[in-house]
Amino acid sequence: MTFERIGVVGLGIMGAGIVEVFAKAGLQVIGVAESESAVEQGKKNLATSLDRAVSREKITQVQADEISSRVTWGTDFELFAECDLVVEAAPEIIGLKQQIFSELDRVVKPEGILASNTSSLSVTAIAQSTDRPEQVVGMHFFNPAPVQKFVEVISTEKSHADIVAAVTELARSIGKSPATVGDKPGFIVNKLLLTYLNHAVRLLDEGVASRETIDSAMREIAKFPMGPLELLDLIGLDTSVEVLHTIFADTQDPLDAPASSLTTLIADGHKGRKTGAGFYDYSNKHEAPTSADDDLKIQVHETLMKAYLHTARQMNDSGYASKSDIDMGMKLGCGLPEGPFETMSHFVA
Ligand code: CAA
Numbered sequence: 001m002t003f004e005r006i007g008v009v010g011l012g013i014m015g016a017g018i019v020e021v022f023a024k025a026g027l028q029v030i031g032v033a034e035s036e037s038a039v040e041q042g043k044k045n046l047a048t049s050l051d052r053a054v055s056r057e058k059i060t061q062v063q064a065d066e067i068s069s070r071v072t073w074g075t076d077f078e079l080f081a082e083c084d085l086v087v088e089a090a091p092e093i094i095g096l097k098q099q100i101f102s103e104l105d106r107v108v109k110p111e112g113i114l115a116s117n118t119s120s121l122s123v124t125a126i127a128q129s130t131d132r133p134e135q136v137v138g139m140h141f142f143n144p145a146p147v148q149k150f151v152e153v154i155s156t157e158k159s160h161a162d163i164v165a166a167v168t169e170l171a172r173s174i175g176k177s178p179a180t181v182g183d184k185p186g187f188i189v190n191k192l193l194l195t196y197l198n199h200a201v202r203l204l205d206e207g208v209a210s211r212e213t214i215d216s217a218m219r220e221i222a223k224f225p226m227g228p229l230e231l232l233d234l235i236g237l238d239t240s241v242e243v244l245h246t247i248f249a250d251t252q253d254p255l256d257a258p259a260s261s262l263t264t265l266i267a268d269g270h271k272g273r274k275t276g277a278g279f280y281d282y283s284n285k286h287e288a289p290t291s292a293d294d295d296l297k298i299q300v301h302e303t304l305m306k307a308y309l310h311t312a313r314q315m316n317d318s319g320y321a322s323k324s325d326i327d328m329g330m331k332l333g334c335g336l337p338e339g340p341f342e343t344m345s346h347f348v349a
Pocket of ligand 1: 049052053056058118119120141142143144146147148190193225226231235239333334335
């Protein structure tokens with residue numbers, strides 16, 4: 001199987017990031033969104049990311065122009081006809097994704113592979129809307145897609161082993177570190193990550209600590225690149241809630257139900273960075289949160305870390321994923337300095 005032409009549906013930050021990853025790797029990319037304005041936003045997202053890379057001297061302006069020239073944009077799914085692979089990065093709405101896959105099934109050449117970048121939905125349910133479920137997989141990138149190296153390749157009961165192997169190899173060939181995973185709620189990283197992030201919101205809701213104390217505790221003591229509330233804003237509160245609904249539907253554990261400020265903020269239109277506000281306001285440059293309450297930071301870190309390590313252990317014990325895949329996922333998907341099983345070797349509460 002060779003991959004020369006890749007399609008991407010949905011050009012938000014994640015979709016545009018996926019366009020960038022493939023175009024940087026030298027592949028021809030077709031980016032499609034539902035409207036001209038969404039396409040313009042996708043172009044802008046790619047340009048901003050490439051400008052950042054040029055200003056940091058990661059690539060030259062000539063290389064940035066070459067990358068951009070590999071991308072064709074449009075609103076018409078027919079553009080995907082000759083694609084070897086199409087990756088869907090639309091909002092987390094099952095009906096919408098099924099509609100997209102049914103349309104992709106109609107227009108993409110018969111041997112083309114269809115992949116969903118879903119964070120939370122059942123790839124099996126998405127594949128059911130096509131007549132080629134054996135050629136449907138999940139290809140789950142992490143935010144920001146050009147930065148995070150981890151990719152989950154999700155196989156369903158119907159996915160053909162050769163297709164899963166080919167997509168895994170493709171991920172490797174574009175510089176990512178893939179892990180294959182079954183179609184389980186939250187896959188590997190989101191199951192652990194969102195359970196931890198939701199726990200942090202509960203501490204905030206219960207008045208245990210301020211948002212700054214919670215975030216600075218995990219940045220400063222755990223050395224995580226971002227605090228949990230800032231990270232929720234980056235992921236998007238709506239996407240985060242969808243992942244939690246999926247996890248909760250599986251576990252029925254009240255602690256996995258979305259914590260109340262998540263739903264309140266969304267109801268007020270605050271979905272995180274993409275709407276300009278979430279737990280924080282992004283109308284000005286966001287600075288790393290600080291707090292002088294050292295004792296409380298220690299307490300918050302202990303509480304969150306203990307529960308996070310417990311979830312990781314449970315995931316491994318129940319056969320969700322291997323210790324090494326969980327460690328790799330958290331390091332290469334979320335930029336953590338070490339994986340939970342590495343942390344366990346020295347964490348003392
Ligand atoms: N696009 C492209 N590149 C970006 C970027 C973006 N949006 N944001 C940052 N970068 C690059 C920068 O260019 C820089 O690259 P170099 O080191 O090569 O120069 C690097 O990332 C670091 O950037 P900064 O110095 O500006 O900022 P930082 O050090 O604070 O890092 C961060 C920013 C990469 C976002 C870091 O804070 C991080 O890794 N945070 C954790 C993010 C995370 O957990 N993501 C996974 C969320 S879960 C998910 O996405 C899946 C899901 O389904 C919900």
